[in-house]
Amino acid sequence: MRVIRKYANRRLYDTEQSRYVTLEDLRSLILEEVPFRVEDAKSGEDLTRTILLSIIIEQEQADSDAEVFSNDLLQQLIRVYAMSQPLPLARYLEQGTRLMMEQQKKMQDQWQQAMRHSPMELMRELAEENMRFWQNTISQGGTSQGGTTKDDDERSS
Known part of the structure; x- marks a missing residue:
């Protein structure tokens, strides 16, 4: 699995290719189905989900015609998080x-x-x-x- 390190200056470093990468580079890896993990350079904490969310946000802002997350859907997702017994939404969405x-x-x-x-x-x-x-x-x-x-x-x- 390819390891991407995120530094305090918010730069992402691909340890396999020994170069700095952008969110667009990571998006290309996803489209090519190359597995990777983003980790904090100091602590080693897994930041992959945060980076994936950033890629989605960037994609949503770049192409308003391809908008996947409407305001209504985002509000509903926030309500799911606020439930005392959250639905197993991740599994349903993935499947x-x-x-x-x-x-x-x-x-x-x-x-x-x-x-x-x-x-x-x-x-x-x-x-x-x-x-x-x-x-x-x-x-x-x-x-x-x-x-x-x-x-x-x-x-x-």
């Missing part, structure tokens, strides 16, 4: 999000499969196959059509 992402991946795969067999895709594949055929035929010269080649010309001389 629901995992299911949603799996379904999204399946839909994308099915869409790509459907597009691969569309009439336009079939025509494109046929055109590419024809181009390869003609390129091979031209590169072989006239040998297969009974024409003369350089070797034939040299033998007749």
